[in-house]
Amino acid sequence: MQSIQANGYHISFSNNGYISLNKIIRENNYSSLFILFDSNSNELCSTRFLSSLETDVRIEIIEIEPGETEKNITTCVEIWNILTELGADRKTLLINVGGGVITDIGGFIASTFKRGIDFVNIPTTLLAMVDASIGGKNGVDLGNLKNQIGVINIPKMVLIDTEYLTTLPQNEMRSGLAEMIKHGLIYDTSYWSKFQQLSQIDFADFDSLIHRSIEIKNEIVMHDPTENGIRKTLNFGHTLGHAIESFFLENENKKTLLHGEAIAVGMILESYISWQKKLLTKEEYYQIKSTINSIFEVIEFNENDLQPILDLLIHDKKNEYGEIQFSLLERIGKSKINQKVDTELIAAAFGDYKT
Template sequence: MQSIQANSYPIHFNEKGYEALNLHLTENKYSKLFIIVDSNTNEFCIPKFLPFLETDLTIEIIEFDAGEENKNIETCVQIWNVLTELGADRKSLVINLGGGVVTDLGGFVASTFKRGVDFIHIPTTLLSMVDASVGGKNGVDLGNLKNQIGVINVPIMVLIDTQYLETVPQNEMRSGLAEMLKHGLIYDKEYWEQFLDLKSIDFADFDALIYRSVEIKNEIVIQDPTEKNIRKSLNFGHTLGHAIESYFLENENKTTLLHGEAIAVGMILESYLSLHKKLISPEEYFQIKSSIKSIYDTIIFEENDIEPILELLIHDKKNEYGNIQFALIEGIGKIKINQSVENELILEAFQDYKS
């Protein structure tokens, strides 16, 4: 597959990516190479990755415990200390090998260590391939609040090798699929329609679907790298989805949701908001709701869950001057940003989701 040119960095695919990586290592005089992984990717992905690496550099592997609950500043401090102890300097290179938690956190660690060292993302989950590793957003959670601390800073390159998906469990694949569905809903109706009957998808061609998803996100980010305008469209499903994800993460009586599971709920809820603002038709809403519910389990919300979720909305990063802003779809394949919604309508959306 042809490489995709992002804002000042390339996105390479499969074998071509390793060729580009090794050429980059040859042409640049790095002092040391640090590979940041979590406990899952250290076990399952490092053995696949290291044989492709052609370098005489000293290689150090830095591991942290897997899980969204470890995507915090405390983990960053631990890694900054390890980098210091291992003699990392400004000519060091960091490779982030893992899912969205690794690329988000690793990119933030590299962007801030000694005011910034070069880093490369090698995403190993579907979610990180089609979303987290592309676009230059790096950061960590603040308590249970998603991605509150971070920077926009691009990697040297992104290397997407779909062979790593062989290591990914089915629920994680579904989590990544949610972002692909979102890309269709906000940008490309034909792409969305390819997912209406999952049984008909030839997964031998899944690389092409991943490629198109990356292409869509990159086309949006190139227009608006710092999220002042059209890039906000990528937050469709995320205003409520992130609040739901945060609530389930902090509540010990709830089973923690994967990112894509929460976003799937968020997309149904925010499609309902789009319907009642007359941006989509009832037929479009029914198609979205039924299609997403056919892929993801229905999440149970008790009456006393909704108010705390609504309170979390105030921390959403898109909010301006204390007002909650939504990115809503205006027909499948189009988006309308900076939409205000009353709480009563959000409550209605939750009631409709349950039905």
Template sequence: MQSIQANSYPIHFNEKAYEALNLHINENKYSNLFIIVDSNTNEFCLPHFLPFLETDLTIEIIEFEAGEVNKNIETCVQVWNVLTELGADRKTLIINLGGGVVTDLGGFVASTFKRGVDFIHIPTTLLSMVDASVGGKNGVDLGNLKNQIGVINVPTMVLIDTQYLETVPQNEMRSGLAEMLKHGLIYDKEYWEQFLDLKALDFADFDQLIYRSVEIKNEIVTQDPTEKNIRKALNFGHTLGHAIESYFLENEDKTTLLHGEAIAAGMILESYISMSKELINENEYSEIKSSLKSIYEDILFDENDIEPILDLLIHDKKNEYGNIQFALIEGIGKIKINQSVENELILNAFADYKS
């Protein structure tokens, strides 16, 4: 597959990826190389990756415990300390090998260590391939609040090797699929329609579906790298989805949701709001709702859950001057950003989701 040129960095695929990586390392005279992994990718992905690496540089592995709960500033401090103790300097290269938690945190660590060192993302989950690895967003959570601390800083390159997906559980694959479905809903109706009958989908062509998803995100981000305008389209389903994800993360009596599970619910809720504002028609909403509910189990909301979820909306990064801003779809394949939504409409959306 042909490489995709993002804003000042390339995204390489499969067999071309490692050739590009080794050429880059050999040309740039790095002092040493650090690979950041979590406990899962250390076990399942690092053994696949290391044989492709052709370098005489000293290689150090930094591992932290897997899970969103560890995507915080405390983990960053531990990684910064290890980098310091092991002699990392301004000419160090950091490779982030893992899912969205690793690429988000590793990119933030690299962007801030000694005011910034080169880093490369090698996403190993479907979600990180089609979402977290593209666009230069790096950061960590603040308590239960998603991605509150971070920077926009692009990697030197991104390498996507779909063989890593063989190690990914089915629920994690579904989580990544949510972002692919979102890309169709906000940008490409034809792409969305390819997923309407998953049983008929030829997964031999899944590499091409991933490629198109990366392409869509890159096309949007290239127009608006710092999220002042059209990049906000990528937040469809995330305003409510992130609030739901954060609420379930902070409550011990709730089962923690995968990102895509929360975003799928967010897309149903925000599609209902789009219909209520006459941006999509009832048939379009019905298609979206039935399609997503056929893939993702319903999230069970108690009456006492809704108000604290709404309270979390105020922390959404798209908010301006204290107003909650939604990105809503205007027909399948189109988006309308900076939409204010009253609480009553959100409550109606939750009521409809449960019906």
């Protein structure tokens, strides 16, 4: 697949990506390479990745536990200390190999260690390939609040190797599909249509779907790197989705949701709100709801869940002057940002979701 040029870096694929990575290592004369894995990506992906490196530069491996609960400032401090103890300096390259937690936290650690060292993202999950590793957002959670601390800082490159997807369980693959579906809904009607009959997709061509999803996100970010305008469209499904994800993460009586599982719910809820605000048609809303529910399990909410989820909305990063700002759908393929929504309409969306 052809490389994609982003703002100040490139996104390369498969064998060409490894050629580009080795060229970057060679031309930048790094003093050391530090590879950040979680225990899953270390076990399942390290052999393929390390065998692709062509360098005599010293390599150190850092491993953390997997999962969203590790994406916090305490983990950052531990890794900053390891970097220091093992002699990392301003000419160290940090390579982040793993899912979205690894690319998010790794980019943040690199951006802040010694006021910034180079980093490369090598996503190994579908979600990270089409979303988390692209666009320069790096950061950590604050308690159960998603992505409250972070920076926007670009990597030296992103390397997409879809062979790593063979290591994923089905629920992780499905989680990544949520962001791909979102890209179609906010930007590309023909791309969205491919997910309406998922069973008919020729998965021999799945790499091309991944490539197009990355293209869509990159095109949006290129127009608005710092999220002052059109980049906010990428938050469709995420205002309520992040609140739901945080609520399920902190509630011991709830099963922890994968990011994409929560965003799938958020997209249905925010599509309902779009319909009720006379942006979407009824037919479009039901098309979105039925398509997403054909791919993702319906999540159960009880009457006591709504208020805690509403309380979490105040922490959404798009909020301005204390007001919650939604990115909704004006129609399938087009978004409308900075939309205010009252709590009664949100409650009605949850009510409709259960039917």
